[in-house]
Structure formats: C-alpha cells, structure tokens
Amino acid sequence: VNSEASNIIDISKFHWRREANTSNVTAIAFFGRVTTEWSVRTEHVPSGALNASVIQRLNPEAELSRFLDVCSKVLTILEKCSELLEVRDALGADDRLMASKPLLTELVMFRDISDSVGLLVLKCFQAVSQVKAISDVPRLPEVLRRALNRLWAAPFMEFDEACDLADEIDAAANPISFPGYVELTNELVSDARSPEHA
Amino acid sequence: LAAAFSFSSFRRNQVIFELRFPAAYLLWDQSGRLSSDIGRLFKVFRNTAASPGQVTFVADDRYLLDVMLERASITDHKPQGKLESMFETLAIFAKLVSSHLQVDTFTRAGMRHLYTLDCKSAEEARAKAQLAAPNVLPKKHLFGLPPESVSPTYKIEASDGELAYTAQLYVREQKMDFAPPPDATALGMETIQKEVFQLVLDFDFFTKKPVARESFDPMAWLTGWHKAINKDADEFLELAGRRV
Numbered sequence: 001v002n003s004e005a006s007n008i009i010d011i012s013k014f015h016w017r018r019e020a021n022t023s024n025v026t027a028i029a030f031f032g033r034v035t036t037e038w039s040v041r042t043e044h045v046p047s048g049a050l051n052a053s054v055i056q057r058l059n060p061e062a063e064l065s066r067f068l069d070v071c072s073k074v075l076t077i078l079e080k081c082s083e084l085l086e087v088r089d090a091l092g093a094d095d096r097l098m099a100s101k102p103l104l105t106e107l108v109m110f111r112d113i114s115d116s117v118g119l120l121v122l123k124c125f126q127a128v129s130q131v132k133a134i135s136d137v138p139r140l141p142e143v144l145r146r147a148l149n150r151l152w153a154a155p156f157m158e159f160d161e162a163c164d165l166a167d168e169i170d171a172a173a174n175p176i177s178f179p180g181y182v183e184l185t186n187e188l189v190s191d192a193r194s195p196e197h198a
Numbered sequence: 199l200a201a202a203f204s205f206s207s208f209r210r211n212q213v214i215f216e217l218r219f220p221a222a223y224l225l226w227d228q229s230g231r232l233s234s235d236i237g238r239l240f241k242v243f244r245n246t247a248a249s250p251g252q253v254t255f256v257a258d259d260r261y262l263l264d265v266m267l268e269r270a271s272i273t274d275h276k277p278q279g280k281l282e283s284m285f286e287t288l289a290i291f292a293k294l295v296s297s298h299l300q301v302d303t304f305t306r307a308g309m310r311h312l313y314t315l316d317c318k319s320a321e322e323a324r325a326k327a328q329l330a331a332p333n334v335l336p337k338k339h340l341f342g343l344p345p346e347s348v349s350p351t352y353k354i355e356a357s358d359g360e361l362a363y364t365a366q367l368y369v370r371e372q373k374m375d376f377a378p379p380p381d382a383t384a385l386g387m388e389t390i391q392k393e394v395f396q397l398v399l400d401f402d403f404f405t406k407k408p409v410a411r412e413s414f415d416p417m418a419w420l421t422g423w424h425k426a427i428n429k430d431a432d433e434f435l436e437l438a439g440r441r442v
Contacts, residue, residue, distance in 0.1 A: 025364065026216045026308035026402050027271060049303070050409040054360055059422025064415045113415075154412035 052152055064155065067110040067117070071152045074103045074124075078145040085138055094134040097141060104128055113155055116162035120151050123166040127173035135183045143172035201435035202329035205428075208313035208399050210278055215288040215420065216271035218306040222299035225267055229253045232265065232298040239287055263291065270295040277311075281424060289416035296411050304414060308404035309423045313431075314370070314396040323369045323395040324349050330397065331367050331438040352438035357406055363426075366400040367438050399435070401427050 056065040081096035104125040111118035124144055131137055147165040150157065225232075233253060237243040240257035247254040255263040260276040272291045274284055295301070317323035324347050328335075331352035336345040351368040372394045378387040403423040 026214050026310040026404060027269075028212070028214060028273065028310070028312075050360055050405060050407045050413075052413050054405075054409075055415065055418050055422065058361065059418050059425060061425075062415070062418035062421060064418045154410060156415065157412045 052155070063110060064113060067107070067113055067155065068152055070103055070106050070110070071148055074100050074107065075145060075148055075152065077103070078141050078148065081134075081141040082145060085134070085141060090133075090135045093141065097128060097131060097134055101125075101128055114157075115159050116157045117151060117155050119159070119162045119166055120147055120169075123169045124148065127169050130173065133183075137173055139172040140169075143168050201432065201439045203315060203326070203397075203435060205313070205399070205431040205435060208315050208397075210311065211275075211314040211396075211398075212310075212312040213274045213277040213281075213284065213288075214271060214308075214310040214312075215273075215292065215416070216269060216306075216308045216310075217292055217295065217301075217304050218269040218308075219296075219299075219301040219304050221267050222301055223267065224299045225253070225265065226250060228298045229265065232294065235294050235298070236263065236291060239290055261287070265295055265299075270299075285417060285420040285424075288420060292416040302411055303408045304405075304411065305408050306405055307409060307414070307416075307419060308402060309420060310400070310402040311424070311427055313399040313401075315399075317395040317397060320369070320371055320395050321347065323371070323397055326397045327351070327367070327369045329439075330435065354434065354437075360405065360407055362404055362406045364400075364402040365434050366398075366402075367435070368398055368400065370394075370396045370398045372396075399431065401431070 052064075052068050055062065056068055059065055077096050077100045081093045081100070084090075084093035084096060104121070107121040108125050111121055124147065127137075127140060127144065131140065134140070147169055150161075150165060229248065233245060233255065236255065237257075240261065242259065243255060243257045245253065245255050252264065252266045254265075255261075257263065260274055262273045262275065264271050270292070272288055274288070277284055296304075315326060317326060327350045328348060331350040333348050333350040335348060338344075349369050351366065353364065353366045353368075355364045356362060374390070374392045374394075376390040378389065403426065
C-alpha cells in the first residue's frame with residue numbers, strides 16, 4: 001500500500017489479470033493453455049451493425065442471400081403498392097399486390113432457413129392469396145411490408161416475435177368477413193355526410 | 199507470371215472460427231448445460247479445463263473448443279476432405295454458444311484458414327518462402343555479422359469498414375516435446391520430440407462491425423469466406439512471387 005506512512009508497495013495485494021482479447025486477428029487456440037485469470041474491460045462497441053446485404057456481397061449463392069434478394073423484390077412491390085393506396089389508386093395497388101404473389105410463392109421455398117422465416121413467409125403468402133379486393137384490406141400491404149422488412153433484417157429473429165408479426169398480418173388480412181365492406185361503408189358514410197342527403 | 203507454388207500444393211492444416219461478444223456472464227451459470235449440448239455433436243468429447251472465465255474441450259481428436267466470457271472459438275486441427283460437415287459443426291457450435299449465453303450481438307466474427315506446405319528443415323522452408331515471396335538476399339555483413347538466412351513473409355491487409363481480411367505467407371517452425379510422467383515411462387512410453395517446418399498460407403477473414411445474432415447465419419458466412427479463399431488464393435500467391 002503506497003501511503004504517506006509507507007511507500008512500500010505490497011505486491012501480494014495485487015493479482016495478475018489477463019486482458020481481454022482485443023487483437024485484430026482470429027486467435028489460434030492451443031491445447032493445454034487455459035486462461036486461469038480473467039478480467040473484463042468495458043469496451044467501446046463500434047456503432048452501427050452489419051446488415052443483411054453484407055452476406056449477399058460475401059456469398060451471393062447462399063440460400064440466405066437468395067432469400068434476401070427475393071425478399072427485397074417483394075418489399076419494393078409492397079412499397080409501391082402502399083404508395084398507390086395512399087393516392088387512392090386501388091386498381092394500381094391491386095395490380096401490384098397480385099404481382100407480389102409469384103415472388104411470395106418463391107419465398108415459401110426458403111421456409112427452412114429458420115422457423116421465423118417459415119412462419120412469416122407462409123403467413124404473407126396466405127394473406128395475399130385470400131385478398132379479393134385490396135380495398136377490403138387497406139392496411140395489409142403496409143403490415144406485410146413491415147413484417148418482411150423485419151424478416152429481411154433479422155431472418156433468425158426469436159420465434160415469439162415472428163408470432164406477433166404473424167398475428168398482425170392475420171389482423172390486417174381479415175378485418176371483416178365479406179368483400180367490398182370497406183368501400184361500401186365508405187360510400188354509405190360519405191353519402192350520409194353529404195349535404196344533399198341532409 | 200506464374201507463382202512458385204500453386205494453392206493446390208498447400209494442405210489445409212487448421213480452420214478456426216471465432217466469435218467475440220460483450221461479456222456473457224451467463225457462462226458462469228450455463229457452462230454445464232452448454233457442455234452437455236455441445237458434447238452431443240461429437241463421438242468423443244472431453245472437458246480439459248474449466249475456470250470461471252473459460253471452459254475448454256477437445257472432441258473427436260481434432261476439434262479444440264474454447265468458450266470464454268467474451269469470445270468462443272472452435273478449431274479444427276484436421277480439416278482435410280470435404281468441408282460441408284465441418285462447417286455444419288462449427289455453425290451449430292456458434293448457435294449453441296449464442297443461445298445458451300444469450301448473446302444478441304457479435305462484436306466480431308472471424309474465420310481463419312491455415313494452409314501448409316511441409317518441409318524437411320527450416321532451411322528448406324525458408325528457401326521455399328524465398329521462392330514464393332522473393333526478398334533481397336544480403337550479401338555483406340550487417341550489424342557486424344554475415345547474415346545466415348532470410349525468412350521472407352508477405353502480408354496483405356484489407357478492410358472496407360464492414361468486412362476485412364489479412365492474408366499472409368510465412369515460415370512456421372513448431373517444436374513439440376512430449377515427456378511422459380515417470381509412471382507412464384515405466385509402462386514403456388517414451389519421450390517424443392518432433393520438429394515441424396512449414397511454409398504457411400494464412401487467411402484471416404473477419405467482420406469490422408457488430409452483427410446481430412438474429413441476422414447472422416454462420417453457415418452462409420463460413421461458406422462465403424471459404425469461396426473467397428478458393429477464388430483468389432492463387433492470385434495472392436502470384437502477387438507474393440512478383441519482384442518489385
């Protein structure tokens with residue numbers, strides 16, 4: 001202890017610690033060498049993270065890369081679909097949604113990547129397949145886009161999270177029991193509010 | 199311009215897969231369960247050491263597995279033959295470690311392949327290195343003594359901020375000295391001394407940014423890195439052999 005009274009440092013009070021491995025190389029492990037002491041240094045974790053596109057660059061032929069490729073194509077279509085719905089172009093939006101069907105079929109082929117992928121691609125495919133008119137399910141393209149976007153970023157997400165997303169898709173795909181309900185109610189509501197009707 | 203040695207003349211000697219992560223204190227609670235689950239991957243599985251910060255195993259007389267608070271690595275010391283099943287083992291190991299220790303983010307994922315060309319002596323290894331990566335041979339006294347040998351190396355480092363690699367060519371000398379304890383000597387076991395001289399092709403691929411577990415597929419990364427080696431290893435050797 002180094003104090004005013006004594007400047008003798010008692011080395012027995014110290015213990016040796018091995019620093020965490022922060023070197024820039026992948027460490028080669030040698031049999032028989034064991035770290036018997038340890039210490040943990042709070043390291044600065046670099047900001048930002050690698051996104052899925054990196055694996056597409058590194059290994060474009062991997063199943064995951066092909067899945068991400070198809071997934072991004074579907075996302076582009078759904079984005080356009082949402083845009084068209086916003087400007088009340090139901091016909092155009094419907095065309096886009098129908099155009100996503102073959103790609104969603106293709107996505108189902110990648111269901112073995114993970115349980116979450118399996119659940120969500122099947123749910124997306126089912127939801128789009130049962131659409132008769134997009135005006136019945138105006139929230140669906142946006143909900144699908146959010147779910148697939150998450151799947152694109154995290155194909156190995158926890159299954160619980162995938163279940164929640166699947167529930168959201170279900171809710172958006174089955175808001176009412178018969179087709180044309182939304183259009184019909186909109187029409188009736190607008191009629192009821194029109195001055196002529198009053 | 200042809201390289202002195204083609205990539206096919208090297209033998210795959212070691213494959214290491216390493217994941218680094220923020221301190222995973224669950225290792226203190228989970229190392230037993232983790233050991234049991236990892237052990238199921240192998241025919242022969244042996245715990246060789248355990249301490250608060252590290253557990254080490256050997257498996258099937260070829261794998262060395264280390265799980266520590268901040269990193270986990272698996273090394274295949276006999277990676278010859280088809281790589282598919284070995285990559286699967288490495289990938290499952292990574293998944294087991296990350297799930298048991300509840301690691302959400304890998305701060306670094308790295309894979310290192312070592313290819314070797316065996317030589318009879320250190321001189322032969324250095325001569326081969328000189329052929330593969332020519333260096334200037336000193337012909338006069340340096341620092342008062344005549345230079346006896348040169349040990350050329352060649353190293354390329356690259357990073358784009360996301361992915362990075364280090365590729366190297368160098369000479370490696372390994373000396374193994376096995377001295378059995380007296381009771382084993384009494385049973386006829388003898389001291390073994392072995393020296394190995396090799397020309398080593400060392401490829402280390404790694405990530406420069408953290409990667410989330412939920413978007414990390416070890417198999418895709420392992421095969422991707424391996425394809426990168428197969429694609430450009432010969433060109434690396436050719437570059438190493440060029441005289442400036």
